[in-house]
Amino acid sequence: MDITTLAALEGNIATIGYGLAALGPGIGLGIMVAKTQEATARQPEVAGALRTNMFIALAAIEALGLIGFAAGFVF
Amino acid sequence: MLAAGDGGSFHTPTLADFFPSAILFEGTPFEINRITLVRFVATFVLLTVFVLAARRARLVPGRFQGGVEMLLDFVRVQIVEEIIGKKTARRHTPLLTIMFVTILAFNITGIVPGLNIAGSGVIGFPILLALVAYVAFIVAGVRAQGGAHFLKSSLFPSGVPWPIYFILTPIEIISTFVLRPATLAIRLLVNMVAGHLLLVLCFAATHFLFLEAAGALKAVGAVTLAAGFAFSAFEIFIAALQAYIFVLLTAVYINLSEEAH
Numbered sequence: 512m513d514i515t516t517l518a519a520l521e522g523n524i525a526t527i528g529y530g531l532a533a534l535g536p537g538i539g540l541g542i543m544v545a546k547t548q549e550a551t552a553r554q555p556e557v558a559g560a561l562r563t564n565m566f567i568a569l570a571a572i573e574a575l576g577l578i579g580f581a582a583g584f585v586f
Numbered sequence: 587m588l589a590a591g592d593g594g595s596f597h598t599p600t601l602a603d604f605f606p607s608a609i610l611f612e613g614t615p616f617e618i619n620r621i622t623l624v625r626f627v628a629t630f631v632l633l634t635v636f637v638l639a640a641r642r643a644r645l646v647p648g649r650f651q652g653g654v655e656m657l658l659d660f661v662r663v664q665i666v667e668e669i670i671g672k673k674t675a676r677r678h679t680p681l682l683t684i685m686f687v688t689i690l691a692f693n694i695t696g697i698v699p700g701l702n703i704a705g706s707g708v709i710g711f712p713i714l715l716a717l718v719a720y721v722a723f724i725v726a727g728v729r730a731q732g733g734a735h736f737l738k739s740s741l742f743p744s745g746v747p748w749p750i751y752f753i754l755t756p757i758e759i760i761s762t763f764v765l766r767p768a769t770l771a772i773r774l775l776v777n778m779v780a781g782h783l784l785l786v787l788c789f790a791a792t793h794f795l796f797l798e799a800a801g802a803l804k805a806v807g808a809v810t811l812a813a814g815f816a817f818s819a820f821e822i823f824i825a826a827l828q829a830y831i832f833v834l835l836t837a838v839y840i841n842l843s844e845e846a847h
Contacts, residue, residue: 559668563838570835571761574769580776 518525525583532579594615596794599786604779628691634688640803661686661833669837670832674726678840681722685715688832690735691773693825696782697818704778709771719836723766727843728847744782766839777828781821788814835846 547565551558610618639654649654661683662713667673694706727736741758742751786811795807 561671563841566831566834567838567842569831570766570769573773574765576787577769577776578770581772 523583529579529583532582533576534566536572536576540569543568543572596798599783599789599790603703603786604633621703621705621708622843624701624703625692625711627701628695631730632687632691657687658683664835665830665837668836670841672828674730674844678726681718682833682837685718685836686829689715689829689832691828693774693778693828694822695786696778696825699819702782702785704782706774707778707782709775711773712771715774715832716767719770719832720767721840722836723839723843726840740843756771764841766835770835774828774832777824779793781817781824784817785814785821805841 529561550561551571593771597675604621606620608619609623630820634656639651643651661674662679665686666679666682670678687705695701695702696707724736727740730736731739740762743754743758746754758768792807792814795803795810799807
């Protein structure tokens with residue numbers, strides 16, 4: 512054993528990559544849903560329109576998390 | 587410690603669970619393995635439910651027909667009419683209803699005790715439905731606005747100064763024509779894969795802890811068993827939620843295509 516190796520780690524870096532990739536969408540989704548809830552509480556009659564926009568934004572934000580997950584398998 | 591995979595007889599779940607050995611027609615595109623059988627069972631149950639409900643449909647429904655009607659009304663009122671609006675709702679309701687019940691049936695097999703694998707846990711079915719949704723929203727857009735105008739309104743949204751189009755249009759191309767079907771498919775697939783792996787982990791851990799672990803660790807087996815039950819309930823919720831999100835997003839994309847900007 513060569514004396515220059517002090518420690519060694521083994522595993523797939525895709526798990527760390529996905530962990531990092533989940534940070535942004537997690538925070539983003541939390542903020543977005545919180546704001547939608549707040550706006551619905553202020554003005555319940557526009558709840559339908561707010562919900563529709565929430566789902567459009569959900570698709571876009573979740574895309575980033577999903578690409579992070581899939582990238583681990585592709586690369 | 588436990589899930590390190592080297593604990594002798596503790597088998598961590600892997601992605602190989604989703605590629606079981608073939609039962610019939612091995613090597614051909616029509617290969618039948620356990621997941622295909624699960625899909626057959628789900629389809630058979632789905633068809634049976636709907637044929638029985640529609641067989642002698644009465645104006646004042648009995649309990650079973652009433653239940654199926656509640657499901658159909660949920661899709662028609664809460665998803666189609668709320669998102670697309672009543673004018674074109676009639677045209678899109680059949681497709682969206684079929685997508686919803688199919689995804690729900692295929693997802694729910696993941697927690698059915700004998701089946702234990704989601705029919706939508708392998709990439710083929712989610713990709714197929716994402717392609718159907720893709721064609722649906724493009725056709726809806728072309729039918730409502732005409733081909734060239736549909737491309738113009740989706741790739742060159744109005745209300746921005748023209749130099750921005752150099753950055754905005756490539757982003758819109760990728761976002762609308764690549765990411766929408768891809769994320770629809772991947773979202774459904776990954777939710778089902780993750781749920782299955784979680785459930786297998788819980789129950790395999792319970793098995794290992796109860797049968798093969800040293801004294802004090804056996805008590806932890808009770809915890810993982812309770813977690814298994816909790817996650818099964820959670821998976822039922824996720825199965826329904828993912829079906830709802832898939833169909834809702836398809837309806838939203840159809841609506842965005844139909845609205846002339």
